[in-house]
Amino acid sequence: MSTITATSTTTFASALNTAMSDAMEADESVVVFGEDVGTLGGVFRITDGLTKRFGSNRCFDTPLAESGIAGTAVGMAINGMRPVIEMQFDAFAFPALEQIFSHIAKMANRTRGRVRLPIVIRIPYGGGVGGVEHHCDSSEAYYAHTAGLKVFTPSTAADAYLMLREAIDTEDPVVFFEPKKLYWSKAPEDLSTLRQAYESESENSRRIGAQGQAVVVREGSDVSIVSYGPSVATALKAAEAAAEDGISAEVLDMRSLVPFDEAGLIRSVEKTGRAVVVAEAQGFVSVASEIAARIQERCFHSLASPVLRVTGFDIPYPAPKLEEHHLPDVDRILDALDEMQWED
Amino acid sequence: MDDPKTAPEPGHEKAEQASRIFAASRSFGITPEQYMLPAQQQIRMLDAAGTLVPVEQQGTGPGHEYPIPEDEVLLKAYAALVAGRRINDQNYALVRQGRLAVYPSSHGQEACQVGAALCLEPGDWMFPTYRDTVSVISRGVDPLEVMVSFRGDWHCGYDPREHRVGAMSTPLTTQLLHAVGVAHAAKLRGEETVVLAMCGDGATSEGDFHEALNFAAVFEVPVVFFVQNNGYAISVPLSSQSAAPSLAHKAIGYGLAGEQVDGNDMVAVLATLRRAVHLARENSMPLLVEAVTYRMQAHTNADDETRYRDREEVEQWKQKDPLLRMQTFLTGEGLLDDDAAGRITEAAEKVASSLRQAMTADPAENPLEIFDHVYAAPTAQLLAQRAQLDDELQRATTDEGAQ
C-alpha cells in the first residue's frame, strides 16, 4: 500500500463519503439511494450520515431489487436528477444488468444525445477481504465492454474523492468500482485540500473528464507494470522487490478503464520496452487482455519481450481460505518479470 | 386497547402505503380489499354493438366509479381512433412495400392507444412500448419522428422530453421502472406529475413489472400502470403466462388498486384511465388498469399468426371493433353527423398521406453520426474509429467517381 501518514484521517471510505456529501451540497439534484444506504449508512458505511444531513428525500433506502434501483435511476435522470446508486456487492449488481446495458449505456445514443443519463453506479468489488461467494467478484470487464458506460476505479483515497466527484459531475453514466480491500486505506492529503483541488478545476473539465488519465505512480525504466484498482498496491510492492534485483519497474495506474488513456499507456511502454499487466479479474477476455492487445498493436517495435498478464485464474472466485492462491501477488509478478528476456 | 389480532408486532408496524389505501377505501365506504381488487366484472359502457350499457350493468360501484367523459372529449377520442386506425393500416402497407423495416401494429387496440394519450395532462409523462405508436402520435409527437425507428434510420427519432414521452421501449417492462423514477423525481421536487406506464399481457411475467409495481407503491408515486392484454405474447397465450384470476388482480399484492376494463370500448377505457389518473394525482398513489383487447394482425410483419390462432377467433373479435362501436354510439347520441365524420376521415387521410410521402423518400443518413452520441465528448478511440470510417467512405466515393 502507498504511503500512510500518521496525521491524516482521510480513509478511502471517508473520501468517498465526503465526495458524495460535497456533491450533494453543490447540486440539489444529486440523490443517493440503494439497499441499506439510509439509516445504516451502507454495509460498508460509505453513505454514513447522508440521510441525517440531507434528509430522506436525498438519501434513501429502496426495496431490495437491483433492477428496480437502476431502472428508477434512469427515470429520475430523465427527469432532471443526478442519481448515485449503490450496488451492495459486485455480484449483486447482476440483476441490474439489463437496465445498465440496455438503457443506462444506450439512452444517449438512442436519443441522439437528447437524453443523457448522469447516473453513477457505485460497486464495491474485488477480493482479498476473506469474503464468501458472490462478495469478491471483479466484474469490470462486462461494463468496460459495454459502449456508453464510463468505468472508473480509483486506487488511492485521494483518487476516491476526486474521481467520484467527477463521476457525479460528468454527463455520462459512470460505473464506479471501489476496491473493497482499500476502504480503510489512508491518504496523505486531507479532504479540504482535495476539495479545493477539485473545485478549482473548470466546470468544463469536470464535466468531460480530466480524471480519465492514467498516472505513473512509480517511475522506472526497464518494465511497465500496468494495473488498476486493488492491484496497484500489489504492483507497487512488486516494483519495490524488483528494484532489489536491479530491475527498474515503472507502475502505471490506469484509473479509468473507459475512457482509456492509450496515450499514457504507450508513453510508458515505449520508454521501458517491456510490459506486464496485473489485475485481479480472470484473465480470459478481460480488461488485462485488452490492455495487452493495445500494447502489442501500438508498441510492437519498442518491445524487447512479449507482453505478459498476471491475473486471477479462469475460475469462479474461490472460497476465502483459498483466495490467496488465486489473487495476483508479488511473487507471481516477479516470476513474470523473470520471464522477460533480460539478457541481450 | 389494541385488538390483539390487529396490533402490529414490534418491528412489523404497517407501512404507510397501507394506511393510504385504508383512507381511500374508507372514503368510499368499502374495505381496502374491495378497493384494491378489481370490480366483479370488466368495466364496460358500450356493448358490442355500440349501445350504451345501463349503469347497473357497467360493472361500476362504490370505489369503482367511472364517470363518462364530456362530449367533446369523446369526439376527440373518436377522431384519434380514426386517425390511429388509418396510421396502423398505412404502416402495414408500407412494411409490405419494404419501406419500413418493421411495424408492430396496434390494429384492434386503438381504443387503448387513444385512451392512454387522452387521459394525460401536458405536464404528465407516458412510457410506451414498441406497439404504442398510435399512443405516441395521439400524444402529439410528430408521426414522422415516431417512424424514424421503424424505417431503420435511428433508434428513437423524437425528443422524449419535448412531449414527455419516453423512447418506445423494447426490453419488456424495463420502461415501467423509468416511469417510477420520473414520478419519484417529480414528487421530490413537489411537482404533480402523473406517469402512465404501458406494457402488454405477456410482459407482466417479467421481473421489472413486479419491481416497478412494488417500488411505485412503496414510494407512493402517481404512476398508472396500463396493461394492454391482447391475449398473446407473440404466440404464447395468456393462459401460459399467468395463473392469476386477472392481471388486474396483481395490483393487490403490492398494495395498489387494480381495475379491468373492456379494452375495445373507447368510452370505458377513457373513463377508467381518466379516473385512475385523477386518483393517482389526488392521492399520490399508483394504480393498475388492465384493458382486455385483441391484436387483429400478426405480432409484427415477421410473425405467422396462423401457427398459433385460428381465423375464427380473429373473426369473433372483429365483431367488437372499437372504432365501429364508438361510431355507432356517437351517431346514436347525436354527437356525430356525416359532416363531422367526413372531416375526421379527411384529417386522418392527411396524416396517412404525409406518412406515405415521407416514407417513400430516402433520407441521406450520415454514417459518421454513429460515433457522435455515445458519450458527451467522444473518446480518443471513438475519434480514431470515426476517422477510419470517414476515410473508408471517402475512398468509396472516389472509387465510384473513377468508374
Ligand SMILES: Cc1ncc(C[n+]2csc(CCOP(=O)(O)OP(=O)(O)O)c2C)c(N)n1
Ligand atoms: C426482455 C425481453 N424479452 C423478450 C423480448 C422479445 N419480445 C418482443 S415482444 C414479445 C411479446 C410481448 O408480449 P406482450 O407483453 O403481451 O405485448 P404485445 O406484443 O402483445 O403487445 C417478446 C417476447 C423482448 N422484447 N424483451
Ligand SMILES: [Mg+2]
Ligand atoms: Mg400481448
